[in-house]
Amino acid sequence: MAATAYNDFCYEIYEQIYRRLERRDEERLRFATKGTAKRVLNHDTLLRFFRTLLPPDGTQTCADVFGLDEAALAARVYERQLHDFLAILIFSTCRIETARTFTAQLVARDLWPVASTRGKEIGRLPADREDLIELFGSVVAADKFFTKQACFSTVVIRNREEVRVEDPEGQRLPYLEEQPLGKGSFGKVFKVRLARGHFYDPLTRTENPEPKDIARKDYLISNEFRTDRAKGEREIMDKILTSSARTCQNILENFGSLEIGTTTYSLFMPLAICDLRAYMMEHHRTRPSTTLQRAQMILSAQGLASGLDFLHTGMMTSDMEEIACYHMDLKPSNILIFHEPAANGEVRNIWKLSDFGMSRVKIRRQGQGGEREKDFNSWFVRRQKPAVVAPSLSATLNRHGEGTYLAPESIASTRSMKSESDVWSLGCVISVVFAYLEEGSDGVELYQDARMAHASADGYDRFFLRGTRFTPTKVHPEVAKWHTRLIDRASQRDDAEGEAVRDMLRYLEEAVFEVNQFKRRGAKDVEQMLLRTFKRYRDLGEAQSGEAGPGSKQLTPLSKSLWQRLRKRSPSPSCRGNVKGWYLSTSEAYKGCAISPDGSLVAYWTDVKISLYTSQSLSAGEGDVVSPAAEHLLEAPNCIWKSIGLTHKYLVASTTGANFQCYIFDLQRGPAVDAHLDHWYRLDLAPPEIHNVAISPDSKVLACILRDREGEEQPGSLFVAPSIPELIKYAKRPPSASTDETTRPGMDPPPPEPWTLDKLDWPASGVTSLTFAGKDDLYFVVRPELTARSREHMIPIVHLSLSAKTLESVIVESRGLDSSSIAGLFTTFTPFRQDASTCAVVTREKRLHIQDLRSSSPDSSSPTTTPTTNAEAIHRDIKNYRVLKLMMSARDDKMYALGTSTASHKVLLLEIAVPTTRRGEGETEGGMGIREVAPLVGLSYNDEFVERLAEGPGRSEVYVLVAALVAQNRRAVYRVGVTGGDVEGV
Structure with missing residues (x-):
């Protein structure tokens, strides 16, 4: 009887503990969190436990058997913190005799702590097997306890x-x-x-x-x-x-x-949010659009130099001995970015040095034996280098930055790498950052390609050229060439900014990029130069933002539709023809913008804020200025907005950094007439990072490109949710098995996941464009590859029909053009609207390709079809113009393009007739006619922008909407009518 009561009690407690275990479905990983056993084995439960150990006839009490009553025994369990030990006994289904031994030897015994004959303390976890045998007097009991104790011995x-x-x-x-x-x-x-x-x-x-x-x-x-x-x-x-x-x-x-x-x-x-490489190349590919934004990034670089100087000269031991720490592996991927509060209450990016204590760190200290150095990386085993993902890059020995930033002395036969070596690496990072400030991620790639293309580079990307038997090692000549390019571009924008860039970059050439390391300046000097450069940028930016201009006007919102319900207005003198432009009321560090398919909404976003422009954005007074009608601030710490998809009904945004999450904003929920950002849902689906987001024009289907769980270099996945409302229901349902909930018999099982997940052939970061061609047709473009077999560039383009469950893919080859760089190869593409399996692609801004994907790949239900070259494709050289964006007309007979003339940087709206026949090599342009529709005054070739071809109510008018990332005193949103009569404006 006693054993029955004890067994029933143990079964009950086992069930309660099991429900509270974390990762309980994985036996080797399941664990009890700190305090779990104490919450289950509370005072009343302990009293019950001790009573189950008594003889069933009721002739003896706990005081008779153990010398203490049950209340005193329970107090001893609390005092000696034996809850986890007891939980292991119960979880390992030990017999009642073992439980009685535990009570007599560890709970009731006055002597504490209890020591084994080997001098070890018994009762503390994890317990030793031999001590358990001594305690229980049974090998079986000890073994059962020993095999279960890991679950309750969780590391803190x-x-x-x-x-x-x-x-x-x-x-x-x-x-x-x-x-x-x-x-x-x-x-x-x-x-x-x-x-x-x-x-x-x-x-x-x-x-x-x-x-x-x-x-x-x-x-x-x-x-x-x-x-x-x-x-x-x-x-x-x-x-x-x-x-x-x-x-x-x-x-x-x-x-x-x-x-x-x-x-x-x-x-x-x-x-961290991310590292500097990922920030520039993946999460914020567009260059900063304002002077103050560039100033903040220079300030972050100044902090990086300050941290490096601290490693070199600022550390001391508790014995007041100086320590010099040499990083030896400073590069963008070892620079982590965090959000931290600034003195003015705002949040700014802080760059932090990482990996300084492990992979490439040396220390020096003064002692009785003089200076002594120690290389910490000898403590750890070097892992095999990661395999290069893209086969086109297999011949590139350090394409991904391995060794790129190391100083010339790193390859010397006798290494003498000291603090000066870190300063060289710091200079390399600063040089790359200034390329990013001017040209975004494309500039970083082009700069890299220019260094590698040199005849003496031998496939290595370094900031120096290695000497030969007859020539000395020297600074890479492309460094000075690119610095001159960056100085010229900054000077074209503003003379004062050009001078600041010139002084900083020439300083690097004269004081940092010295092959003789002993001639280099220290990190402190570089820090001071960056600080002076920041102050010049800050003063210039404040002067620009303080100038009177359209962006400073106060606005009064209207309640009309944003783009269709517009009142008549004469074009402003700065806008010609049928073009109307608007300024944004505020200047922020916008990193991206999106336009809904019907042209009714425009969204801008920074790292932490989304701004939505709707009918509430319209200005009632004079001046073409719009303010956001709704804003949403990201509250999750150490993460930033990554990608956004937008329709008239939903805005879907993903984050990267400390939290990979997806937010769905229901723009039309609530009594408000205009769209807003008040109602949103967070999808805690625990997916890997989302790289791209797209929503079908009818607002039903959500598609995402997901990073692989095992790492960035692994093939990603295509996530498709056929119903956004069902996805919202999934997000709203309660968790299926909370650690404090009981799974009751008869409870409804969780609904099936309302999405599909298919593996791709490419890493998620390789997908550069994800677009819906219609409500059931999805396109994505993969980053161009340089094949190992030839110098031809390949652009995989994939079309997925969601209704027919078929997939078609094609590889576009860029022929007859410069093949020294893949940066900037793919320019733009647009699917046909009547024939979703056909698309138009522009490469290197100068060549048009029209591809019918159905004739190039067999049908497939999996997005892993190996694409082949389409022999029937139409190819045309684009003469006299550089095409940047493409939009297809409703009848597929013409395209609208944003581009520039060959000799100008001013953006034009172009109309291009769709060629319908192939022509042989050497033939003329033929039926490909190009007509200038209108200039977009103030918009430049170097600006980042998105475009949308939309129609007015009842298809009464067709117009092009453009949203750009520009400074406050420049027009950011343009509307160009391509059919209809008078120009309409806000």
Whole structure:
């Protein structure tokens, strides 16, 4: 009877604990969070437990059997913190005799702590197998306990301290989620979510009350790391990692470390938004559009130089000994970006040095033996280098930045890399940043291609050319050429800005890019030069923003439709013909813009804010100025808006950084006449990062390109939700198995996931365009490739019919043009509106290709069809113009294009007749007629913009809508009527 009551009690407690386990469906990963056993085994439950251990005849009490009554025994469990130990007994289904032994030896016994004959403390987890045998007097009981204890021996990460796990099988790691972020030569980086209560700060004596997202970098430990000889050096490394972040905001903070067994070492860090490379090349490809935005990025670079100077000269041990730390691997991917509050209350980007303590760090200190250096990377095993994803890049030895930023002395036969080597790398980063400030990500790629194209580069991308037996090593000549190019472009925009750029870049050439490292200036000097450059930019930007102009006018909103219900107005003197332009009322760091398919809405977004322009944006007074009718500020920490899709009914936005999430804004919900951003839903689907978002014109289908869970270099996936309303229902449903909920019999199972997921042949970052051609037709374009077999450039284009469940793909070859660079190869494309399987593509702004995808690939239900070249394609050279954007007319007989004449940077709206027949090589332009419709005054070739061909009510008028990323005193939104009568304006 007693055993029956005990067994029933254990079954009940087992069920309650099991429901509260994290990752319980994965036996090797399941774990109990801190306090779980205490919440289940509360005071009343403990009283019941002790009573089940008594004889069933009721002749004895707990005091008779154990010397203490049940209340005193329960108090002892709390006092000695034995809840987890007892939970393991119950979870391992130990017999009642084992439970009685536990009570008598660990709870009722007055002596505490209880020590084994080997001198180890019994009762603390994880327990030793031999001690358990001694405690229970049974090998079976000890083994059952030992095999279950890991679930309740969950590791607690301690801020700025090292935690060691001797036996990996005896403890569980407190990760609710793990997301690979990247890998390097020595370690892999993951985003991990720590369970509540498992991040402890000894300084404040607090623990995380909610799950905490942090970054974890894993290393493989070398033999030298494990030797006693390395202990002193490891202590110094700990001092660097724990002290640097407290005194320099540009050094990545250490959240502690974890050594697991004899093979793995993990370092925990704050979770960044992204690294500088990803920010420039993926998340913010457009160049900053205003002087103040460029000034803020230069200020971030100044902070980076300050952090590097701190590593070189600003650190001391607790014994007041100087430490010099050489980074030795400074590059954009090792510079992490965070959002932190500025002095004026705003949020600005902070750049932090990372990887300085692991992969390429050396230290120097004064001691009895004089100066001594230690290379920390000897502690860790170098991992195999990541495979190059794109086959076209297999011959490029350091295409992705490995070695690009290293100084000339890095390849010398006798290395003498010191702080000056870091300064060279810093100069390289600054040079690339200024290319980005002027030309965006395309400028970074073109600059890289120019360095690699040099005859003496030998396939390596470096900022120097290696010497030969007869020639010395020298600074790469493309550096000075590109600096001159950047200075000229800045001077064309503003003489004062040109002077600031010239002084900064020429300083790099004269003081940093010195092959003789001993002639280079220090990081402090570079910091001061960047600070002076920032101040010049700041003063120039403030002067520009303070000038009287259209952007400073106050607005009074109207309640009419934005683009169709417009009152008659004569064109302003600065706009000719049938063009109307508007200024935005505020100047922000806009990184992207979108237009709804019907042309009724325009959305702009920064890293943290979405601005929606609707009928509420219209100005009632004089002047062509629009203000946002609605705005939404991203509140999630350390993440930024990545991609946005827009229709008249929904706005879908994805984030990147610390949180990969998707937000759906229902623009028409509520009593308001105009669209707004008040009603939104967050999809906590725990997907990998979303790279591209598109919505069908009828607002029903959502499509996304998702990054692979195993890393950026792996093939991505195509996510398609056929019904956005169903997706919203999925987002609104409660979690299916909360840790504190009971799954009751008869409960409805969770609905099936309202989407499909198909694997692609390319990484998500390789998909540059995702577009709906109609409500059921989806196109995406893959980043151009330079094939290993030839110098021809290949552009994969894929068309997916959602209704027919077929897929067609084609490769566009760019022939007869410069093949030295893939940057800027693909320019634009547009699908035909009557025949969704045909599209028009422009390459290098000068060549038009018309492709019928159905004749080039067999039907397939999977987006992994190997594309082939379409022999029936139409190709035409575009003479006298550079085409930047394409739009197809409703009847597929003409295209509208945004472009420039060959000799000008001013943007024009062009009408292009669609060629219908192929012609042989050498034939004339034939039926491809081009007509200038109107100039877009104030819009330049170098500006970033999006376009939309839309129709008025009842198709009474066709017009082109353009939204651009420009400064405050320039028109940002244009409307060009291409049919109809008088020009209509706000």
